[in-house]
Amino acid sequence: xxxxxxxxxTPWPMVSAAIWFILVVAALYFARDTAHQAIxxxxxxxxxxxxxxxxxxxxxxxxxxxRNRAVLLAAxxxxxxxxxxREFARVGDTVRSDLAGYPDLHRRLSEAILRIKExxxxxxxxxxxAPGWAQAVKVVTQLGERNSTADILADIRxxxxxxxxxxxxxxxKASGERHSLLRRMMPDWxxxxxxxxxxxxxxxxxxARAVAIDRHMEEYEAIVRGExxxxxxxxxxxxxxxxxxxxxxAVAVAGTAINFTLIARPMAEMVGGTNFIGAFRxxxxxxxxxxxxxxxxxxxxxESLRITRLFPVIGALSDRMRVRMIITTFVxxxxxxxxxxxxxxxxxxxxxxELATNSLLRGDSTASIVNPHLWITTAAQMGMGFVxxxxxxxxxxxxxxxxHSLRTVVGLIGIAALQAMALxxxxxxxxxxxxxxxxxxLYDLPLFVPLWIESRLLPxxxxxxxxxxxxxxxxxxxx
Amino acid sequence: MSARLVLTVAALVLGSCARIEPHNTxxxxxxxxxxxxxxxVQKAEQISLYALSRLQSADSIAVARIDTGSFTERNIIxxxxxxxxxxxxxQQKRAFASxxxxxxxxxVPAPYTDITGxxxxxxxxxxxxxxxxxxxxxxxxxxxxxxxxYVRDIALDFxxxxxxxxxxxxxxxxxxxxxxxxxxLDTWRDRVEKGGGHWRVINDLDxxxxxx
Numbered sequence: 001x002x003x004x005x006x007x008x009x010t011p012w013p014m015v016s017a018a019i020w021f022i023l024v025v026a027a028l029y030f031a032r033d034t035a036h037q038a039i040x041x042x043x044x045x046x047x048x049x050x051x052x053x054x055x056x057x058x059x060x061x062x063x064x065x066x067r068n069r070a071v072l073l074a075a076x077x078x079x080x081x082x083x084x085x086r087e088f089a090r091v092g093d094t095v096r097s098d099l100a101g102y103p104d105l106h107r108r109l110s111e112a113i114l115r116i117k118e119x120x121x122x123x124x125x126x127x128x129x130a131p132g133w134a135q136a137v138k139v140v141t142q143l144g145e146r147n148s149t150a151d152i153l154a155d156i157r158x159x160x161x162x163x164x165x166x167x168x169x170x171x172x173k174a175s176g177e178r179h180s181l182l183r184r185m186m187p188d189w190x191x192x193x194x195x196x197x198x199x200x201x202x203x204x205x206x207x208a209r210a211v212a213i214d215r216h217m218e219e220y221e222a223i224v225r226g227e228x229x230x231x232x233x234x235x236x237x238x239x240x241x242x243x244x245x246x247x248x249x250a251v252a253v254a255g256t257a258i259n260f261t262l263i264a265r266p267m268a269e270m271v272g273g274t275n276f277i278g279a280f281r282x283x284x285x286x287x288x289x290x291x292x293x294x295x296x297x298x299x300x301x302x303e304s305l306r307i308t309r310l311f312p313v314i315g316a317l318s319d320r321m322r323v324r325m326i327i328t329t330f331v332x333x334x335x336x337x338x339x340x341x342x343x344x345x346x347x348x349x350x351x352x353x354e355l356a357t358n359s360l361l362r363g364d365s366t367a368s369i370v371n372p373h374l375w376i377t378t379a380a381q382m383g384m385g386f387v388x389x390x391x392x393x394x395x396x397x398x399x400x401x402x403x404h405s406l407r408t409v410v411g412l413i414g415i416a417a418l419q420a421m422a423l424x425x426x427x428x429x430x431x432x433x434x435x436x437x438x439x440x441x442l443y444d445l446p447l448f449v450p451l452w453i454e455s456r457l458l459p460x461x462x463x464x465x466x467x468x469x470x471x472x473x474x475x476x477x478x479x
Numbered sequence: 480m481s482a483r484l485v486l487t488v489a490a491l492v493l494g495s496c497a498r499i500e501p502h503n504t505x506x507x508x509x510x511x512x513x514x515x516x517x518x519x520v521q522k523a524e525q526i527s528l529y530a531l532s533r534l535q536s537a538d539s540i541a542v543a544r545i546d547t548g549s550f551t552e553r554n555i556i557x558x559x560x561x562x563x564x565x566x567x568x569x570q571q572k573r574a575f576a577s578x579x580x581x582x583x584x585x586x587v588p589a590p591y592t593d594i595t596g597x598x599x600x601x602x603x604x605x606x607x608x609x610x611x612x613x614x615x616x617x618x619x620x621x622x623x624x625x626x627x628x629y630v631r632d633i634a635l636d637f638x639x640x641x642x643x644x645x646x647x648x649x650x651x652x653x654x655x656x657x658x659x660x661x662x663x664l665d666t667w668r669d670r671v672e673k674g675g676g677h678w679r680v681i682n683d684l685d686x687x688x689x690x691x
Contacts, residue, residue, distance in 0.1 A: 265565070272563030274503070274537035350566055357569040361532040361576060 043436020298393030344385030505610030546589030637676025
């Protein structure tokens with residue numbers, strides 16, 4: 001039914017409109033309670049559904065947080081165990097290398113001390129013999145000149161001088177002997193001093209390591225206890241490791257691209273330039289496979305050297321088997337690097353051939369002139385072809401860090417996403433509730449006249465307090 | 480359900496690994512050696528060198544002369560399918576260029592011009608090579624002049640072919656009546672397009688960029 005027809009129920013459109021308006025308002029007024037209930041039920045159901053969804057997401061977020069925490073702590077514990085293990089290994093090495101000869105050191109020290117003791121005993125100073133003439137001279141001088149004491153005194157003096165000279169000679173000789181004994185002690189003293197310094201250095205090193213081990217052990221215990229601080233530190237470290245390893249991996253990818261460029265063209269000589277596997281040239285795939293094999297060999301080499309721990313099976317191999325694996329992977333890498341150097345050389349040859357052919361086809365004679373310094377680029381390409389496979393070996397280290405930190409970072413991103421989702425759902429729940437209230441108010445807006453009349457005719461509060469306006473009926477949706 | 484999934488994945492993997500046909504090109508250059516056009520034969524070398532510079536491994540090329548009877552293999556001066564290996568392909572290109580240069584130096588004028596026979600030979604050659612893209616280049620004034628006894632009033636199947644008339648020179652008679660020249664070109668265009676091919680004319684040989 002069109003508006004025009006509706007306005008023609010009476011000859012006057014305005015009257016028709018007024019009649020329709022009154023009818024609609026009356027219908028809305030009589031259907032008011034039912035309509036309010038329907039609006040409220042819809043809004044409430046929507047809000048409740050969103051709240052339940054928010055709860056579910058929040059619960060999932062909690063579970064993910066707990067799992068991420070467990071993963072982080074496990075990774076931290078493992079890393080710390082490795083650090084402590086390495087510190088102990090260093091202490092062991094120090095003790096083995098420096099203190100293994102301690103019995104011999106002790107024996108040498110004892111012998112040196114014994115020698116010093118013997119020499120010291122020999123070097124005890126013998127006091128010079130006391131002159132026995134002094135008392136006799138005193139007595140003789142009291143006898144007087146008549147007893148011709150002068151002659152006697154002169155004789156005594158001579159004897160005394162002679163005795164003194166003899167005593168002095170003996171004293172000098174004894175002193176010389178003592179000095180020579182003391183001189184003999186010097187190397188022993190020096191040896192003892194050096195030995196003690198060395199022992200001191202070793203002990204200090206061991207003590208420093210012990211302090212470091214103590215510190216690591218404290219951190220390890222904090223991780224084992226699952227302290228929040230430890231989790232926070234591990235989390236931030238993990239993010240830093242993630243970005244740093246991603247950066248290094250990006251550099252490695254660039255290196256791989258250069259490597260690929262070096263060998264893709266000559267590979268066409270080996271497998272043909274027009275064969276395709278899927279949408280890709282077979283030559284390109286072959287070049288990529290060679291690079292991937294090199295990277296795999298690098299990973300195995302690093303695993304065998306126990307620098308990385310991506311494959312527990314390799315780490316658990318016996319030492320003999322690991323050494324065999326190291327040799328095998330290294331030999332394969334060496335062969336691959338040699339092949340790459342050859343391919344890089346071949347690339348230059350092919351490039352020159354193609355340039356010569358193209359210049360011939362263009363009728364350009366100048367392009368065929370060979371640059372005398374071309375060997376530099378050829379050598380550089382060969383060098384890069386040989387070195388890059390070995391450089392790519394070290395990709396294993398950032399790769400391991402990236403893989404380990406990726407778990408944590410993905411977990412953190414997941415937690416953040418779930419948090420945002422839970423918040424959004426909660427917000428939407430509240431919005432739907434308020435939208436219900438707003439819709440009721442909007443419904444009542446054209447009914448202001450009958451509602452006003454109703455309030456006048458039925459002033460009783462019990463009748464006026466409709467459920468739609470009850471205080472507290474519109475609770476905020478809680479998570 | 481799971482069996483169907485496994486089959487789908489297997490089909491996808493096998494499909495991605497399947498060997499696909501290379502997008503190769505076949506070029507057949509017809510060189511008019513008739514008396515009215517023999518002076519232009521030198522340009523055949525330029526065109527063939529350009530074509531060689533554009534071709535890659537697995538592409539095919541042939542140069543043939545148009546003379547009294549062109550529907551024969553003897554008219555093919557040089558032909559090659561470039562090898563998979565780039566170095567061998569380069570050697571083939573050099574050898575091909577040398578053969579064409581020799582032909583250009585020693586070209587003898589022919590009394591008649593059997594263009595249709597040459598085209599038939601070109602279609603046969605390129606169909607045999609089964610290249611993805613097929614280009615027939617005609618270096619001629621497009622004035623067919625058949626000897627007595629040669630029947631060339633036959634429909635040509637140009638489906639999948641690009642036919643390019645190069646350096647279509649004007650004859651002395653065209654100067655008197657240009658309609659002859661235009662009519663000649665229109666006739667050939669009709670023939671090629673009726674046969675399902677695509678027709679083009681390039682008269683400026685210094686701008687061959689769009690040729691291949």
